[in-house]
Amino acid sequence: MNLTIDEIQDFKGKYPKQIWSLFFSEMWERFCFYGMRGMLVFFMISQLNFHEKEANLQYGATQAFVYAFTFVGGLFADKILGFRKSLFWGGLLMIVGSLILATNPHDFFFLGIAFTVVGTGFFKPNISSMVGQLYKPNDSRADAGFSLFYAGINLGALLGGYLCIAIGKGEIFSSIISESMRWNVAFGLAAFVMVISLINFVFTQRSLGTIGLQPGHPESELQSAPMPKWKEYGVYILSLIFIPIIMKMVSVPEYTDYFMLTVGPLTLIYLFYEMSKVTAAERKKLWAALVFILFSILFWGIYEQSGGSLSIFAAKNLNKDLLGLDPNGVNNSGGAFFIIFLAPLLGLLWIWMSKRKIEPNTIIKFGLGFIFLGLGYYVLFATRLFADLQGITSLNFFTIALLVITLGELCLSPIGLSIMTKLSTKNLQGMMMGMWFLASAYGQYVAGIIGASLVSTNENASNYDALITYTEGYKQLAIYAIIAGVVLILISPLVKKLMQGVK
Template structure:
């Protein structure tokens, strides 16, 4: 290996050089993910003729399985594949899924989505884990590094979130793309950018030293017996077997209910089992991580209305008074736009506060995240005061809500990735990162149920009535978020004791 782990972690300045290459790979993967995410509900309603309530539940099932499989992908990476092979295999599956959707999205929608679900599960948690390993334990620069990483990947979310939905809807490139091929091209973009992501990662590996190697590799930091090839190939075969299973479970959302009722308790039982094999100090840290994980479910349940109910709200209840931009495109990409500019600033703010020994601890940052989220949803509620009699309100004011909500996300999500790596034992990092994303799966699941409830309008109701139903619902969600933020701040001394030396 050209670099040892100590040489990588002993970097000068604010950021390790490898973080730039990793977020470039993640940036294109997020283009694929957010591009698809932004199209799902609109495509199901406009092209597959699903009812709004049904589309929300289908969306929730899809997103829940995406994040649930990050737990499985993280587990297989820890035990069998290693971060690098897991990431590459996941990327290949995402490319296959995107190509299926690009070929015939109307007839093979759920098949293509199922490939991308399993692929994302192998890709997403493991690149985040590799970022965490660029830092020594308790390096105060880690939070800033994850914030920068978060900004970089959101460039992909910005591009994918806006371009895919606007191409599919025919808002842009209408003279270049025939009407009957718009959705094919929109889904096809995802395949192209994933190829770029994997090519970049092939070159990135040269500078990663021992980070992400397969368990049992001769150069791995943790020495263990080599993994038999049949186990590695068995993981690949098993993941392909999951594809038709996921296809059925996403198409029939009641099966998703059964899955979510089962996977959470089983995961907790497995975590508690792993806790019996660690020291008391390590066990306390894992319990602290569990507090972050459980509260994040509520956060994502409220936050992730953007792909469901807010997608419908944007299509029906928003005008184009923001530079003539498409409301759905802004809804999908607005948060990413703000993250790109705000994340480096927030990251440097944490460093500035840390040097003056006044940086809030991570649990208080979480609490602030909830409070900003709640305030953002109160701004969404206030959009009703700018509506006309047709139930159409200001995209400008809606975008202000996205800005406030994004401040909440920046207090929680990149810090969450960082704290999972800090609180995990070395041999459980992939699993704990997977549990972090599994909590997101439950958040997506809850978000879909909330969105389905908001989308249930009375027969004969007007577009203005729908606006009032949505905005009143957003007011309630804002209240729940603020209460959760206050609770987190109140319990922060207790959680801080569990975290011990971790800041």
């Protein structure tokens, strides 16, 4: 390795050069993920004949396991594989899952999903952890770096979020892709971009120095005994054993209920065990991290209606008055579009405010995230004002809601990734990043339940009645989000003390 960790962290300017390569790999992974996310509910309803309520619960279960497995992936990366090998293994599994779906999405839907669930668990938390290690502790540029990273990867979310669902629905390329092959091509596109992601990461490793090496590697920053090969191979075999189990779990949402009621308490018990082995100051930081994690569950439960109930709302209740674009494509990629433009500006704003000592602390940023989220859902509620008697309303006005919601996401998600790396001890970074995504799993699980509750119980309800039911539910979610934001701002002094000077 020709670079030390100090040489990497002593970079000049706003951003380390390695961040560009890392977000390029993550960008293509997000193409795959958001492409899949946008297709799930629509595919289940239109191709697998699921009821709307069932599709929402199924979506919540699938997405919950995607994020829950990031905790497992983060743990194995910390203890056995290291970030690099974990990421590469996860990418391979995602490619296999996407290829299965591309071959026969109707008959092997849940098998393909199970491969991508396990693969994402190994890929997602570890690339974010490597970004965190590009910065020294308390480097004020870290928030801006994560915001830039967040903007870069959302280019993939924008492309995948729109293209995959639009191809599957036949909104684009319908003249060159036969109707019988549209979904195969859409899923196959996700596999193709993951291959690009892994090839890019192979070249990226050359500039990462010691970052992400396997525990026990002779050049690792933390010296330890060499890792026995049987442990590494054991992880690979165990993850393959998980696939049929995950396949069964995601295909039966009731099993997800049992899983979520079990894994959360067990994870907290394990965290408390690890906290008992650290210093008092480190323990306070971990308590602060736990506050962020718990509140994020509520945030994602509300935010992630985009892949569930809002997907149905877009298909049934939105017109094409925004440049003739497909409403489902806009719903699935609109947030990413706004992030690309807003994230760098917001990152520079944080730097400008930091230099003048007026930057709000992280907990207040979280509170602002909830308030913007609530305001965005109030705009979704207001779409009913533009509806005709057939229950069709304006995609233009709907897109304004996505803009406001995206401001909330930018106040929380990239800052959350950054604060997890700052508040974690060095040997628990992968696990804490995994816990951050595990909180997202609970958010996804809650999102499915919320989405199912918004479906009209009257099977004979008109499209206009469905619009009223959905928008009334969005108003209630707006109220919950704003209350949570106010609570966070009120308790910010207490959490700031726990953070021990971390900003």
